[in-house]
Structure formats: structure tokens, C-alpha cells
Amino acid sequence: MESRRDLLSLRPNPAPHWDHLSILRDLPVALHNKVSLQYIPDRHLLDPVSFRHYLAVLSSIPWPGPEELCLAIADDVSNQVMPRWLQVTVTFSSSDGQQNQAVAQDTQPGWSGKPIIPL
Template identity: 35%
Template sequence: MSRDTRSPAPDPAPRRALLRTAANPEPGLDYLVILRAPLSTGAAVEMRYVPDREVLEAACLAAYLEALPGPDEAGPEALAAILLGDLLNELLPRWVRIIVTPPLLGELSQSIVMEDRRPGWDNPALLARLAPL
């Protein structure tokens, strides 16, 4: 019988508190927000979302990204899941897609894509404008 020797996940509240939001200036309009940023680990993240009542204040992003677990603590899949969970919890978007691209491993490139949408929300015309994965 194997035992799980991983330490418990840290409380996400302090990290999530770094995500500041503002009122959406056009809450009745579906539009796309795209944020891209490099991580100190050499990875990169891209966050795409359709806001509902709130938008993310882009100025808070650097401090938030620094508070994310490092590569020794979380692999790229776990990092994408953390980003997705934090945005869903703090921003409550209509639709969100997270892309984490770790540094190249020799010739190998990798991207992790996670997506979620609010039940009942759909805007095929808007989402069709996104480049295919």
C-alpha cells in the first residue's frame, strides 16, 4: 500500500487576494480579454476570458504570477489548473481559457490548455474568431 507523501496544498486565499478586479464597463457586451506574461521560470502564461460583471486589473498580474508555485512545487498541468481555479473563483468570467507554455525541452515544445465556461453561456461567433489550437 502506497502512502501519499505530498504536503498539503497551501491556502490559495493569499495568492488569490492579489487578483484585483474592477467593474466591467460593458457588462451587457460579450468581448474577449487576452493577457500574456512570462514567468520567472522561463514558462509563459496566456489568459483569455469573456468578462461578466468584473474585469481583471492587469496591473496586479505581476505580483500574482510571482506568488504562483515554482516548477519544483507544481508541473505545468498543475500550474494551469491553479490559474484556472483562481480566475474562476475571483473573476467569475463567462468563459475562460488558460494556456501554460513551459520552457523548451530540447526540441520538444509543450502547451497545456484548460478551458471553462459558465453553464448556459455560448457565443459561437465570438469564439470562432479565436485561432484554433
């Protein structure tokens, strides 16, 4: 698990005093899954290239369902990046067009802000 988290590279947040939303949307991960990540950073920003590499590594792991994959991503990003607010969505699309979504959300203890709604 630690080596998986180590794949997530960080850079300093240029404006830690602002609440701003970072979004990575509809990235492929594992078989027939896509992940979207939204977060309000605190001190660090997640490097998008490292996140794509991280997702490629996750694609080599057999996941029982989108819930387990979603919770693993949320746990890894939350612990490595430590954002004020985080939401991870994993969407599984079957060959017959059915979709199953799992959503995980986390906040820092004591953070009382509200999530920013993207346009």
C-alpha cells in the same frame, strides 16, 4: 490558496451587456514557463498589473509540470473573476527548444455564447 486569489484585483466591466474578449499574452511565470489568459468578462475585469504580481508569486512555488500550474491559474481566475468564458494556456520551453503546452478552459453554467476568436 485564498491568499493567492486575493492578489487578483478586479474592476467593474464597463459594458457587461457585451461579449468582449480580454487577452493577456505570453507573460512569464515560474521557470521557463509563459502564460496566456483569454476571457470574456461578465461583471468584472481582471487588473493586468495585479495578474502580473500574482504570476510573480506563483513563480516562487515549485510546480511539477505545466498542467498543475495551468489548472491552478484557471481555478483561481475563474473563481475570483467569474468570467463567462476563460481559457488559460501555459507553455513550458526546455533548454533544448522543446515545448509542452497545457490548456484549461471554463465557462459559466448556462452560458451559451461562443468564444470570440481574436484577429
